[in-house]
Amino acid sequence: MPDKSENANGNTASPKGELEIRNIEKIFRIPGCEATMALKDCSLTVERGKLTVLVGPSGCGKTTLANIIAGYDTPTSGQVMLDGTPTRSASPDRIMVFQETALWPWMTVKKNVTFGPSVIGGITQSEAEKKAMGLLEKVGLVEFSDNYPAQLSGGMQRRAELCRALLMEPKVMILDEPFRGLDVMTRELMQEYLLKLYGETGLTMFFITSEIDEALFLADRIMVMTQLPGTIKTIVEVDLPRPREFSVTASEAYAKHKAKVMDSLYEEGLKSFGQLEGGGRECTYNPAVTS
Amino acid sequence: MAISVAAKKPPVAVLRFKKIFKDKGKLRGFIAVMGFFLLWQAGSMGLFPFMKAIPTPVIVIQVFWDFLYQPVYWQSWMESFLRVAYGFIAAQIIGIPLGLGMGWNRNFKDFTYPLFELMRPIPPLAWVPVSILFWPTNETSIAFITFIGAFFTIVLNVLGGVSSIPKELVNSAVSFGASPRQIFWRIVLPATIPSIATGMMVGIGITWNVVIAAEMIAGNAGLGRLTWEAYLAGHTAGIIVGMVSIGVAGFVSSYAVKIISDWLMPWKKIF
Numbered sequence: 130m131p132d133k134s135e136n137a138n139g140n141t142a143s144p145k146g147e148l149e150i151r152n153i154e155k156i157f158r159i160p161g162c163e164a165t166m167a168l169k170d171c172s173l174t175v176e177r178g179k180l181t182v183l184v185g186p187s188g189c190g191k192t193t194l195a196n197i198i199a200g201y202d203t204p205t206s207g208q209v210m211l212d213g214t215p216t217r218s219a220s221p222d223r224i225m226v227f228q229e230t231a232l233w234p235w236m237t238v239k240k241n242v243t244f245g246p247s248v249i250g251g252i253t254q255s256e257a258e259k260k261a262m263g264l265l266e267k268v269g270l271v272e273f274s275d276n277y278p279a280q281l282s283g284g285m286q287r288r289a290e291l292c293r294a295l296l297m298e299p300k301v302m303i304l305d306e307p308f309r310g311l312d313v314m315t316r317e318l319m320q321e322y323l324l325k326l327y328g329e330t331g332l333t334m335f336f337i338t339s340e341i342d343e344a345l346f347l348a349d350r351i352m353v354m355t356q357l358p359g360t361i362k363t364i365v366e367v368d369l370p371r372p373r374e375f376s377v378t379a380s381e382a383y384a385k386h387k388a389k390v391m392d393s394l395y396e397e398g399l400k401s402f403g404q405l406e407g408g409g410r411e412c413t414y415n416p417a418v419t420s
Numbered sequence: 421m422a423i424s425v426a427a428k429k430p431p432v433a434v435l436r437f438k439k440i441f442k443d444k445g446k447l448r449g450f451i452a453v454m455g456f457f458l459l460w461q462a463g464s465m466g467l468f469p470f471m472k473a474i475p476t477p478v479i480v481i482q483v484f485w486d487f488l489y490q491p492v493y494w495q496s497w498m499e500s501f502l503r504v505a506y507g508f509i510a511a512q513i514i515g516i517p518l519g520l521g522m523g524w525n526r527n528f529k530d531f532t533y534p535l536f537e538l539m540r541p542i543p544p545l546a547w548v549p550v551s552i553l554f555w556p557t558n559e560t561s562i563a564f565i566t567f568i569g570a571f572f573t574i575v576l577n578v579l580g581g582v583s584s585i586p587k588e589l590v591n592s593a594v595s596f597g598a599s600p601r602q603i604f605w606r607i608v609l610p611a612t613i614p615s616i617a618t619g620m621m622v623g624i625g626i627t628w629n630v631v632i633a634a635e636m637i638a639g640n641a642g643l644g645r646l647t648w649e650a651y652l653a654g655h656t657a658g659i660i661v662g663m664v665s666i667g668v669a670g671f672v673s674s675y676a677v678k679i680i681s682d683w684l685m686p687w688k689k690i691f
Contacts, residue, residue, distance in 0.1 A: 201591050219594040231588035235610040235687045248606070249597035277687040297596065 145333050146212050146222065146300025148175035148198065153207030154358075155193055167193045169358035171207070175301060180327055180334045182344040184390060185354030186397045191337045192228070194359065195305040198335065199225040211300060221245060224299040226307045230286045232278040232293070238265070239274040242293045257296070264292040267329070268322055284315040288322060295326060304336045308343070317375065320346055328372055341390050345383060346373060353393040356400040363393040475657040483657035484664070492646075493665075499642040500631055500669060503559075507566025508627045515574035516616060522575070523582025524608060536575065544569040544630045548637055562634045562642075569630035570623035577622070581615025582608060614688065617681030624677045628670040643669060 155168040167190040175181045185191050196202040198209055200219035209216045216223065232241050239261055240247075246257035265271050268288040270281075278286055287307060294302055304323075308316045320343060327334060338344050344351050345367060353363040367386055369377050377383055430438075461478070463471040475483070487493045522529040522536075547568050551561040585608060593607045635644030647662025682688070 199591070199595060201587075201594075219591065221595060221597045224595050225592065227588045227592070229586075229588065231586070231592045233589060233593075233607065233610070235613070235685070244593070244598075244606075245596040248593075248599070248602050279687065293596075 144298040144300060145178045145331065147177040148223075148301045148333065148335065149210040149213075150174070150194075150198070151208045151210060153194070153197060153204045153209070155190070155197065155202070156205045166358035168197075168204070169360050171360045173352055173361050175333060175335045176350070178331050178333055179349040180336060180347055181350050181352065182336045182338060182348035183352050183354060184338060184341060184344045184394060185359065186356060186394065186400075187339055189354050189356050189397070190359030191339075191354060192305055195225060195303050195335075195337055198301070199223050199303055201225075221249065221297050222300040223303060224294040224297050224301075225303040225305060226287075226290055226294050228306045228309050230278065230283075230290060232286055232290055234278050237275050237277055238270060238281070238289045241278065241289060242274075242296055244293070245297045260296055261292065264295055265289070267326065268292060282315075283311055284319060287311065287319055291323065291326060295330060295332070298330075299332065301333045301335055304334065306338055307336075308338075316343070321375075323347065324371075324373060341387060341394060342378065344390065345369075345387055346375075346378065351386075351390055353390060353397070356397045362397070363389070365389050365393075473656055475660070480657050480660050480664075484661045487658075487661050496641060496643045496646040497665070497669065499639075500635065500644065500666075501673075503562050503566055503631050503635075503642065504624075504627045504673065506563040507568075507631070508570050508624060510563070510567045511570035511574055511623060511627075512620065515571050515619075516578055519575040519578025519619075520582060520609070520612065523579050523612075524604060529579075536572075540572045540576070544626070545633055545637075548634060552638060558638055558640060562631065562639055565634045566627045566631045569626040573623045573626060574616070574619040577615045577619030578612060581612040581618075584615075585611045613681075613684050617677075617684060620677050620681060621674065624673050625670065628666065628673065632666055 150171060150173050153168050153171045154166070156164050156166050158164045171190075171194065173181075173183075183191055183194070193202065197204050198216075200216060200223060211222060232238075233244070236244065239258060242261040242265065243254065243257040246252050247254060252260075262271060262274065265274055268291065270285060270288055270292070273281060273285060273289075278289065281289065290307070308319045311319060323336075324347065336344075336347055348367045351365040351367055352361050353365070354360070355362045365386055369380070369382060369386075457477050459467075460471075460474075461476050462468075464474050464476040466472065518532070522532055544565050547565050548561075551564045552558070555561045555564055589611060590603060590607055593603050598606065631642070632644035632647075635642040636648045639645045643662060643666050647659055647666070650656075650658030650662055
């Protein structure tokens with residue numbers, strides 16, 4: 130238990146971790162269906178303290194990969210290494226922010242955010258609450274700390290969830306399309322909030338999205354994923370200056386990076402519509418499935 | 421733009437009436453209820469031949485008034501309420517943990533679910549003869565039958581509630597370092613409360629159905645028995661008083677259950 134509490138304490142030397150995914154393969158076998166290979170020979174590195182974004186067409190295995198990294202699912206083969214050691218089940222060093230809100234509806238915002246420390250101990254409840262209020266203040270939610278999640282708007286729920294994850298100071302924070310379903314304005318604001326929090330904490334972040342602009346605005350490095358079975362196709366280093374503002378999206382460098390990602394992603398998008406060879410779908414004949 | 425209107429105000433009673441029935445929906449409901457009583461009155465007075473044995477609402481109200489002064493009437497309330505309470509509470513105490521266990525532990529469900537599904541289709545009233553053989557007194561037999569009525573519903577609801585907890589809610593708790601015990605008490609149990617509340621709501625309704633029927637068959641007291649004895653005595657107004665009383669009793673119980681469920685789920689009644 131003490132190794133767990135150190136995260137909540139924040140008294141370890143550096144909370145930032147480096148994540149390495151080695152040759153992961155994931156095959157789903159559903160009775161009555163052809164086995165589907167969701168991930169094939171998927172390798173990538175999420176560098177320490179960097180914001181790495183994974184972009185890919187929908188249904189390419191992004192969430193599967195996120196679940197494997199978080200420890201909710203196991204790969205058929207391959208390994209997830211955190212700071213050089215293989216990861217096992219889910220633990221507070223890899224916190225995931227989900228697509229749909231995963232705040233516990235029966236807990237107030239404050240109780241949600243302090244849930245981690247309350248179960249693993251290490252710091253007192255009042256210390257945890259102090260930390261929680263500090264984080265909530267940064268995202269403008271202090272006055273909603275005693276409200277239930279259902280009383281909050283979608284964007285506020287997402288912010289509360291970011292605070293809940295950040296309080297744990299995870300070695301890697303996994304964000305699986307966290308801003309999906311928000312309207313454009315809220316989404317842009319959320320991206321700015323995230324960058325602000327990233328700038329302040331410098332945590333290692335692994336952000337998954339299907340939106341190119343979101344990826345470009347946030348990322349240090351973009352990884353483009355192929356259609357099913359998913360693997361990394363292209364890596365684009367995004368050297369846009371930080372702190373970033375929305376004006377950056379009008380710059381030439383941005384356009385150049387965007388074109389690069391677009392090209393790569395467009396090809397995969399076509400495959401998913403079956404217009405190019407190799408477009409695999411669940412429950413249909415998939416030439417990639419060998420076993 | 422200010423125009424002063426110096427119209428004469430109508431009397432207070434009219435104003436109050438207008439205020440209540442400003443809501444068209446309420447007015448319609450009021451008309452329907454009044455229409456029902458008028459038709460009943462007219463029907464009993466000879467408009468509908470099939471209703472000639474039924475006393476008019478005016479007589480029923482007079483008889484009802486007399487009932488209120490008889491100790492046996494209130495005793496019937498007490499008897500029925502206690503039977504419902506015993507059966508219902510026992511069903512919650514046994515049913516909620518059973519449903520939670522079935523939803524939480526795969527092995528436990530494998531053992532219990534087939535047997536549960538085998539017993540569930542048997543209607544509570546089909547248990548009456550066996551129940552009389554099982555239990556030493558009529559009282560326990562009836563309480564047992566009401567227990568059966570609420571039991572299957574609550575178990576099924578709790579089991580469904582546990583099974584439909586969004587995976588993310590449990591997964592994220594694991595990530596945050598919660599132990600299986602903490603996940604059960606702090607995530608699974610509160611997430612199931614809405615289903616428990618639904619089970620209780622449906623269960624209380626079934627319990628009243630069952631207790632009335634059981635009293636008519638095997639009871640010696642209670643609102644069901646009161647109604648049945650009024651029938652045997654050819655006291656038609658008494659039958660209707662019994663029916664109305666059962667309706668009120670069911671309503672009061674449902675309301676009590678609703679208050680309990682609201683209290684259990686502060687996060688649900690927030691707007």
